[in-house]
Structures are given as structure tokens and as C-alpha cells.
Amino acid sequence: MSRDSSVSSDPGPFVNGLWKQNPVLVQVLGMCPVLAVSNTAVNALAMGLATGSVLILSGATVSLIRHWVPAEARIVTFIMVIATFVTCVDYLVQSISIDLHRSLGAFLPLIVVNCLVLGRAEAFASQQPLLRSVADAAGMGCGFVIALLGLGMVRELVGSGQLFGYDLLGEGFQGWTVMLLPPGGFFTLAGWLVLFRWWGRRGGGPSGADRSRSKGASTTDG
């Protein structure tokens, strides 16, 4: 995927998606997979990459067909495009590793209803040229991966004392099972959000609450 070229030619949308409007930490979009499949670092990385590739592929396609699609038919067309790429990614993950597919479970097909994907297609790719759309999707995808990894690594480390399946904290460590369960997702997400808000207020991290909402996407999750 042409991530590098799009960054050098047009850094704007990429950095915007990656950092300033990070889909998870700033826009708080796509919460269902974020909370559900971030229980281990490997799951988080795989889910992030799957969502990211669907974002990029659907962003590029929507941008390419944007002049032909009548306004009335755009949602149904975009959803069809997104669903197609999700199905393809589902097959690809199965063909890469059945264990990975097993651990992602139902959340892989559910990328279709992740409002981040449709939100970017509708708010950005349907109005922008190909390269900018791909850069935006790649930025959003990377931002999604980073946020999921942040959650997944913390949850796996605290929940089972491991990182990417390797024991780090030794035999004596008693994992906090709750961190691997859904509540752990909320705790960890809350921790990250607090950290980033605090950082933003000190002028460092992504923008604070005032600039955080993207134009087209709502904050409710699909």
C-alpha cells in the first residue's frame, strides 16, 4: 500500500488521521472492536491492521467512483464497497492463520458496521481526490492501530503478565483477569483518554475537546 508515497506528497490528511483526529483517542469512534478485541497485543494489532486495510481500500475505491455515484445512492454503494473488502479481508486472515481468525471471532465481519470506515468514506473520500483519500485512510488506519495496540499491550501485560505471548513478568505474577474481560477495556481506554486530554491541555498531544470532532462523523458507535 502506498503509505510512504502518500505521506511525502501530502502529509496533511495522514498526520491529521494519525494524530490530530485520532479515531479512537480523539474522535472516540469504532468503540465496539476497540473494547472487545484489544485483550491481547496480537489481537489488537491484527484487528487494527484489518480495519486499516479496509479503510484504505474502501477510501480509494469510494474516491475513484465518487463522480459516478448519485447522491441518493451513496450510502448503499459505500456500504457495498466496504462489505466487499471486509469479506475479502476475512478470507485473507483465514488463509493466513486459522488461530488468528479464531481469536478475532465475530469482530472481523463486524468491521462493516464500524462507523469509522463509513464515516471516512462519507466525510472525506467521497469529496476528495484519490491520493488525499488514501492518505487520510492510511492515517486513520495507523491511528486506529496505534490506539488498539496501546490498549492491547496494557491489557495483556496487566491481565496475564505477557506481551505478544511472551512472559514478561515471570511465574510469580498473578494476572488481573478483569483486564482481559470487557471491563478491562473500559478501564484502559479511560486511562488513555485521561492521559491524552491532560497532554493535550499542556499543549503536547492531539487537539483537545474543542477541535476534536470531525465534521461528518458522529460520536456514536456502529
Next chain:
Amino acid sequence: MSAPRTEPTAFPSTWRIYAVVVGVGVTCGSLILVVHEATSRRIEDHRDAYRTRAALDVLPGAEAVSEWRPEAERRRDDASGAVDSVLAGYDAEGTLVGVAIEATGRGYQDTIRLIYGYSPRERAILGFRMLESRETPGLGDRVETDPAFVEQFRGLPVHPATDGSGLEHPIALVTAGRKRDPGESRKPGQIDGVTGATVTSRAVTEAIDTSIRRWLPRIESSLSERTREDR
């Protein structure tokens, strides 16, 4: 939605909408077809490999497995028509170590699928391995990792009932939390569940119980036929 711009030409635009939606749909369908065709072989291989790996795990000492169909199975007496797959495991000399049988049960979240090994020589279950489970991580999935639970299925004796129907001692879960009287010893076939994963423990136990009831007579009769043929 800002549609008024297209209103004067509403009629032709309907056809355009049809054309675009159908066009995109056909293209998308073809793409899925291509990807499916390209990956189906690999996916099937992965599934088989996973099942074989699990079958070798539950048949200690087995070096190779192959599909096995008991003689009695030629007539499909199953009402559902679904025939579980059975793998026979052989050691390095080619002697039958046991059979690995797939079984399904109702778990806490969804149907669980597991594979367990049975040794006709020892008349015992050799162990089980999950094939598919969406049980709660950290709770339900402990039925695979809790050694106390897993150990109970290693060498669990099963005997056909004397009247030929079912098992002499059904494999059943002892309700977790109900303490046995100090003098009361464990009856054969009784399984202690994993605390906090009672539903999944019961699903595993019942899946194996139901399946072995169904398969034990077939395996026995098929093996006795085979030994008769050998003589």
C-alpha cells in the same frame, strides 16, 4: 441530504441509481468470488491441519491420522444427516492408537466444537482439545487451561452398559460448589467443573458424553468385525 439539485431530472436519475447500484454490486460480487476462489484451498488446508494437530494432541503416541469410517456408518442412520468426522490415529508401527472424534455442545456464548481421543484398547477417553469456542476469555476458556479439569479426561474409563444401550457410568458434571460428603468417594464418570466456568464445563462434559454414547457401539462393532476379518 441535499438532493433538490437532482429533482428536475428525477426520472432518469432513478435509472442511474439502479445502474450504479447494480454495477457496483456485480463488481463487488465478482471480487469476492475471485478472492474466495484464490483463498479457499489454503483455508481448507489450514482447517484440516488444525484438526489433524488437535487429533494428534488428543491421541498420545499417535504419529499419523487418517479419516476413519466405521463399517456400521455406511448406512446413514443420523436423522440430521450430519456425520461427525472421525480420525483414526496410528503409531509408528501402524497399530491403531485410538480414534479422535469431533463433538459439539452448547456453551455459554455459542456452540463449542471440540475433538477428543478414545482408545478402544484401554476403553478410555484420552483427552480433549477445543476446536471452536467463543467462551469468555479468562473464565470459560479455562476449561482448556485448568490442569485439574483437563486431567480428569486423561484416561477417563468408559464402559458400554451391560444391556447394550449407553454407558455404564454416564460422564456427567458434578455441580460445582456442591461439596461432596467427606466419606463420599467420586463415582466413575463424574467430572468436577471449573469454578466460574460451570456452563462451559458442562458443555464439554455433555458433548463428550453424548458423542461417546453414539460412537461407542459403532466403534466396538466395527473393530470386532475387523478382528474377525483378520483371523
